[in-house]
Amino acid sequence: MRIGVIGTNSCSKEIGRLAYEVGREIAQRGGSLICGGLGGVMEQACAGAKSAGGLTIGILPGLSASEANHYVDIPIVTGMGYARNVIVALSSQAIIAVSGRYGTLSEIAYALNFGKPVIGLRTWKLEQADYELPPIIGVTTASEAVEAAYKHGN
């Protein structure tokens, strides 16, 4: 199971701990972690996954593998900037959003657009009255998030 973890490039300690926990739980269940490969939530999630011996894949925006955080096993170098967000969404079988700003929201939107389940931890609340659309699945702990990702992942 390939699970994406998305969030900002820098984050508070509290959100970082949550991301670390998510990464660790993914690895404990034998999943691979996909992320944007940079700092903040991405780095903490990768660190958590490595603490449990998991595999981590970083889909990088820039031109060099050296921009990956230290816990990325497999750097994918896109050179495409934020367009790489599509790839994070498409390559994951489920996505866990940990808080996040507008970059994260673009990934949430892509994932839901492509029919991927999105599990939310302290993340965006979305409402669009005109259409009935698949929602973000809200949870409150890292372990609930990973459990939901395994349950709904495709």
Add this chain to the structure above:
Amino acid sequence: MRIGVIGTNSCSKEIGRLAYEVGREIAQRGGSLICGGLGGVMEQACAGAKSAGGLTIGILPGLSASEANHYVDIPIVTGMGYARNVIVALSSQAIIAVSGRYGTLSEIAYALNFGKPVIGLRTWKLEQADYELPPIIGVTTASEAVEAAYKHGN
């Protein structure tokens, strides 16, 4: 002024009329219209712009200019699927969202991420408690939308 108009590939008559009106107002003020080049909101906005002699640019997802709606003057053929949404956001000096589903939301998120103003007509409501972020500027008529785009566009 290059103004992006974003929304779904098929839409109700009511939303279509709104998009048409937005396109017409953009052209009446001398602006160029940028969109995803397909049907629904994109087609109606282009039709509106052409009714007032405007210039329309369609950033297409597929491999052929022939997928553009009939009102696109300049087809840009990306072959990149939904990754082209980044280009709509970056090429516009302001974005007007007319309703919309998750594809539209990805464009809204990209635009706000890149510091572009987003004007909303019957579109997404967004909330993220962790951060103070630039909001969608909500308006209720096409003419208010275009006025706001001109006021805030960069």
Add this chain to the structure above:
Amino acid sequence: MRIGVIGTNSCSKEIGRLAYEVGREIAQRGGSLICGGLGGVMEQACAGAKSAGGLTIGILPGLSASEANHYVDIPIVTGMGYARNVIVALSSQAIIAVSGRYGTLSEIAYALNFGKPVIGLRTWKLEQADYELPPIIGVTTASEAVEAAYKHGN
């Protein structure tokens, strides 16, 4: 007719003159010019097209329309770096390569891969013994190049 002109971001006077002439001939025949929007061959081709009142479209690699050369009418801002070379190839009905380095070669390869005719002025010579493939159409003057683009463009 939308004709792509491709080449390096800086160039000798001689190659620049050739690119200028190509741009001017395209505009004189009523064509639109598509290019990567930057300097060198791209800038000279745009300048030539504007000297004859043509329309110029620049598919830019970076995040800002301000990187376009002064002769670009319609900046398309991709934020995708060299991945935008695909878009230049796909959006053109024929491509004219004026000299060029490896970036230009990637566009030539994409264009031929997508079945677009490529006209070459002082550009790459290619040979691959294993396959019968459509060749670059070699010409020696700007006016021959544009004539071939009109003849073979699809």
Add this chain to the structure above:
Amino acid sequence: MRIGVIGTNSCSKEIGRLAYEVGREIAQRGGSLICGGLGGVMEQACAGAKSAGGLTIGILPGLSASEANHYVDIPIVTGMGYARNVIVALSSQAIIAVSGRYGTLSEIAYALNFGKPVIGLRTWKLEQADYELPPIIGVTTASEAVEAAYKHGN
């Protein structure tokens, strides 16, 4: 060491054997194999790598991991069509081209443009008189190719 192997989506038995051998040698030396994830040269190279217990990464053009060949361990789903060729070039520390058509040539051009060494087995011959440019390093056996990739890879 991450080594890219590039070539066509279908190929002759002879070229397939060469690709298989290249994949096997990469894995025997402990390298990871990156490719476009589809059939032909890509599939044979992945099969060779798996025969020696290597790790294989497929950068896919479409929207689903299911288009990967059976020997891909890590499918990266881009949804970007041929624009994914940039990612193969950027993610590899060296590229081995086995024969190939225009898609392969676009990857060769990107790799050389980005300063990546390209090792050629029965592949394109390139010539551009105007510039002094880094050449394809021509070799004749799979084991020479992998040795050169290790020697020149960055």
